Amino acid sequence: MSLILENLERVVGGETHIEGIDLELEPGSFNVLLGRTLAGKTSLMRLMAGLDTPTRGRVLMNGQDVTGVPVRKRNVSMVYQQFINYPGLTVYDNIASPLKLAKVSRGEIDRRVRSIAEMLHIDPFLNRLPLELSGGQQQRTAMGRALVKDADIVLFDEPLVNLDYKLREEFREELRSVFSERRCIAVYATTEPAEALALGGNTAVLHEGRLLQYGRTEDVYHRPRDIQTAEMFSEPPINILHGTISGTEVTFDNRLHFPVNEDLRSLPPGDYRFGVRASHISLTPRAGDDIEVPMIVDMAEISGSETFLHAHNDLFHLSVHLGGVHGFNGGAPVTLYFPTHRIYAFDRQGAVVHIPTHLGGL
Amino acid sequence: MNKIQNNRAWWLILPMLLLVAFSAIIPLMTVVNYSVQDVFDANTRFFTGTEWFKEMLNDPALQAALLRQFAFSLTVLAIEVPLGIGIALIMPKRGWQASAVLILVTMPLLIPWNVVGSIWQIFTRGDIGLMGWSLRELGYGYNITANPVDAWATIILMDVWHWTPLIALLCFSGLRSIPDAYYQAARIDRASRWAVFRYIQLPKLTNVLVIGVLLRFMHSFMIYAEPFVLTGGGPGSSTTFLSQSLTTMAIGQQDLGPSAAFSLIYFLIILLVSWVFYTAIMNMQKDKKNEEA
Amino acid sequence: MAEIALKSLAHSYLSNPESPGDYAIREMNHVWQQGGAYALLGPSGCGKSTLLNIISGLLEPSSGDVLFDGERVNALPPELRNIAQVFQFPVVYDTMTVYDNLAFPLRNVKTPEDRVHERVMEVADALELTSQLKRKAKNLTADEKQKVSMGRGLVRDDVSAILFDEPLTVIDPHLKWKLRRKLKEIHQRFEITMVYVTHDQLEASTFADKIAVMYEGQVVQFGTPRELFEAPNHTFVGYFIGSPGMNFLEVSLRDGHVVSGTTELAVGREFADALGEIRSTNVKLGIRPEFIEVHDAHVEGSMVADIIHAQDLGTYSILYLRLGDTTLKARIEEEQPTPSGKAYLRFPGKWIGLYVDEFRVEIAS
Incomplete structure (x- = not known):
């Protein structure tokens, strides 16, 4: 049938x-x-x-x-x-x-x-x-x-x-x-x-x-x-950031940028929206080229085994899903590591143009 | 496609269609037919056009009856709706008391209309009727056959007794559908009894009240049997309502043309008022929807 | 502002309760301190809603006392208790605007209008409802309605506690995240005691500083989310907190070795020693799926298990494993490769719990 x-x-x-x-x-x-x-x-x-x-x-x-x-x-x-x-x-x-x-x-x-x-x-x-x-x-x-x-x-x-x-x-x-x-x-x-x-x-x-x-x-x-599918199918909600690919760099603003790695090399220069799952951002670098992002803690929600951290800087908000219990005070600075190999890229129309390859899972 | 097999279902509504045709459409057409002709006997008839309609609309007796009718309908609505809500509010909500009160309240609704008239006719008699007798004993010269005010008051009282239970029942069901959490929230917000009524109960009752008011308006506008039995339309013509005037004209005087025209006017008034009422309510709800969008 | 204390509190819906099973709330003592964020967590029918209604005054307890700042309030009706409550299904006054809804509790006690305005604006700002103030409450979405219900509690200066009865039930997941954050923010800003009733352990643990886990009319554990997670003191807490819940294996001692059924378990000496002193036949070893180490090759102190099934849950996977004749679940993170066929498990001694007659027994180290 x-x-x-x-x-x-x-x-x-x-x-x-x-x-x-x-x-x-x-x-x-x-x-x-x-x-x-x-x-x-x-x-x-x-x-x-x-x-x-x-x-x-x-x-x-x-x-x-x-x-x-x-x-x-x-x-x-x-x-x-x-x-x-x-x-x-x-x-x-x-x-x-x-x-x-x-x-x-x-x-x-x-x-x-x-x-x-x-x-x-x-x-x-x-x-x-x-x-x-x-x-x-x-x-x-x-x-x-x-x-x-x-x-x-x-x-x-x-x-x-x-x-x-x-x-x-x-x-x-x-x-x-x-x-x-x-x-x-x-x-x-x-x-x-x-x-x-x-x-x-x-x-x-x-x-x-x-x-x-x-x-x-x-x-x-x-x-x-x-981008809509990514937003509908994520929990906690996926982080969406506006950024630009300009020749050799991915730029969020002049303080925050990283060199285009082999993952994103095929993308033409222009404005993009980048998607990062909350669980892919961490407190310690997981790969050599993770970028360091200084942020301010809004709030941490702690369950017994995990922590959901909400933080911002003047460009964007990030929701972070951390394993283990971490205490944070609201307003305190925190350094987050942003995975350059685990980001999705969406074009202006919202269609996905890059899917990270090192995803793990099954 | 397979859709065709559904069409067989149409046959099922055929009996209903025939029934409606015989019970409503054909009689109505007959009335329309009569209203534009002057009929002397089976073979002699003249087309009169709008003649009868003009005559009817200008008839002072009918104008008076129409006015009386509106006065009556509005008065009973003004009494029955608040009273019905009030009764529903004090009715017990659960347990055996609820069932007992429910039966008691419903009782008048089960009595046929002309029987209601007879009951009240006996009830108000000065010699053997409890009410008539008591009032006279108290020193009031109560007499519905002589005093138009007494007659009016009694008919209104009778209608209120007969039909307030309908409004009460509708409201009771409306109140029952309000979740407990609303009352609890109101207590916590320290709302007064009046505020609870005004902001929780009344808004939830609007829907049933629309139905109740419509039904009661149509009902009361067509009232016939009860006043006919109780007062016979008197004293004088003080309690002669529209339907009774019509009956007198059609049956008593055999004026088929004018009474047909009158019937149609009557019908159109009810239709018009109900329609105005209905659209007004619907518009109110549409406003709410628009605001949402 | 108040501390809420329950003293020898018990409640039964029957007029002549006899056995403990007749009680919806079995005798308990409990204190909620002023300004705390608490959760009352348990399955349906555990008595948590009964308890909430007793605190709010909608229900009078059969015995014992409810104390607000030491004062007995058993007989006080809700309107005199200075508490606010947010219900499972949003309760707003449909015909009023959002502004009037928020002003309602103040106007009911004849507060001067300028004071009403000041409070409503402050609360609307905190709840991000300022732009909605002129709308009819009826037309709000479910999450906005819940914010309005909460706002009606916050506008009052005299409210000592806000009680939440599964407030996120009708909210879509992506809005749950937002609303939950809002609740926490509000708690920090207004420093008001909050008690949050739920069956959802994630909601409870992210909201509350301390959780009371209820089971069959009793609080079986009262502790921080971390304590409940790492050291549940009852098998029910182990099962109920965490998703999936704790693994429990029936264990016994055979020739000085810890065995589950016929399978020998590689656990520390301390555990075996503790087991040796126990007379009961109802003995279990508990370990969380998160704490089982999964290797794809043999390591020191590991046990071999068959993989039945692996489930990708996005940010992590759950492995269903068979060890001897028990089924276990283990959680592995996204970046960890999933072994296939066989897996080698290690139970770190630190994360093993010993449960005798369903209660946790400390292991001396």
Whole structure:
């Protein structure tokens, strides 16, 4: 089962919710839709599901045009942000409900409900009503209902937002293993870059109804196509600095410049915006040609294992993600080391013109 | 494409379409037809154009009824809306008390209109009616068949009793949808009871109040059965409202042409007022949206 | 300005609580000092919201005292307690402008208008709301609304503490960063006691100087983010703080060697000695994924483990490893090459914790 969206557009009351989206989701793939509130994640999912019809464009499933086909004929299931279950039915009957509608035999229903419940760790609660369960268990029940019917597409619309941080962690891990054994297409909407990375698979970055980039999650993260994608897919936010390449130097101003190294040599002189991830700036030089930047501390946020340092000079602000715990006082001077080998360069239009090569990762 | 299969759904609304045609469109057209003709019998009729309309608009009796109608509708709205909000505010929000009060409040809504008239007719009688008797015992010469003020006051009281529960119910549901956090925040901000009402409850009630006011306006503008049963439109014509004038004309005098014209005028007034009201509210909301953009 | 103290405080929603399980808050003593930035961290249902409501006065505790600067305030309603609260879902007065929203708490107590103006302008400046003052509060974005709710607490001179109930729940991640910074800035500028309730350890630890971790109606640890991270005194704290949480291995002593299941662990002599003195059967070794050393070749004191899966999280990766019959997670930084197939692990003695019956036991060195 593959899903292809062709030049999809949806306009509601003069407002464009989805604008010219082309996307091809492969059978058995896990896909994350990453975007801020109102980026069009839910709108796009509704089009995939057949809950809405596009103003323009086509939806193809397995090569067949299903653009006008309503949701009940598409074998799609969906999990929402709110925990949506039938309040009057037990967990067992909730999970069994799609199978009963599909007139599956009793024995088969029983077998499948129990195996799904076991996989989602809700087998002890099968005889309870949803409202007697915790939020996490209610959402597991809703997921059970979505997964039990072997849908071609399973859509998750920010399903973990209303759950505790730690539960989210567990859920993500389980989701990955659940879908690794399935042939259906999973689509998962989230606002959190960290969640997209934790889920892996593929990521589509959405912004204002447009698709910015789609690809393997790590690829999109490490190799954003333009400045917007880089900004959408970074946490803490990526640092963006204006600078100029002039013949032999990269210049931020007359005090702050460094010789153009082999990474950036191919770029023609001109104005650029440079992107530096917060974790690539450090307190000690990590490479011989890191440049020293004197800055003033605004504030340090310390978690148990890491420090998020916010600092400025009269040219720019920098957010720095440091390993370990470091104490800083607001207003104190600090010397930061700026990695000349780990910077992204974007041209005036915002398209990426240089991606650092020494990225590490996988 | 596959879209065609959806078209079958159109057949499903056909029964509804027929029903609407028979219940609304065809009768209305009949009325339009009558309003521009003078009909003597099945075979003799003359086209009169706007004649009936002119006559109706210039009829002093109808003008008086129209004025009376507006006075009535505005008075009941002015009483029922604040009263309904007030009742909703003091209704218990949860527990068995909430259910009990809810049933009690809803009771008048369940009584048919002409029965309401009969109940009040008996209630206000000077000899056996509790209210009529009590007032007379207290020394007030209460008489709805002779005193127009008494008749008016009683009809308004009756309408308030009958319909305030509707506003109260709507407001009650509106109040229930306000999250607790709002009240908690207001307490922490040391807001007075009035400020809580003015800045939290009232804004959240606007939507239901729009529906409530519209419904009550249309309802009260068409009031017929209750005053007809209670006062018969009297004393004199002091409580004869539009619908009753119309009925008298159409049924009593068989003046089909003028009453058809009158019906249409009546209909258009209700439509116009409702439309003005509706657009005004919608514009207010649009302003808010524009500000957002 | 106030110090908030809880003395033998307990609360149950039942009228006749019997077992400890009937209590939403089990008996506790706790002090929040004037001017501190605190977090109350725990999973849903741990009692943290109950505790917050008791402090703000929305709920009266079943037993014990709530003391503001030593004065008992149990029976005082919220409006008399001089606290402000920011709720999970933004609460603003929709029909008022931002200015009127901020002025509201002052006008409610008949503050003179020129004083109101002065305070509102000061707070609007601190919260970067000055340009928004004339807008209707209804049309603000979620993060702006949260700033307005906080502003309504800050305008009052008499507010001794601001309580936050998961204030970033409905905020997009990129704005969370900004708002969190703003909170810290405000805390430093106004020197007001702040108590921040959340289930998110990152929010808690970046905001607070000290965190109270709650679990089943009790504060299981109260300490700085660093203490909670480096030396959690309960397995729950180890699990709950840190992402991913601490690794725990059930350990025992066999022929003088520390073993987990059948696998011998390379840990220091001190650990084995400590283990020898313990009678309980519930004994665990805890080590954070951040502190496991991962090598691609054998080094002194290392143990070989199979790599099940590696997950790239952008700025770092998590390795899922199998050591004997336990699964472990280890964090490796971006610049460190990821070994494949097998990895050689070392547990630095400094970062190993010994947990007996779920509580940490100090190892004598």
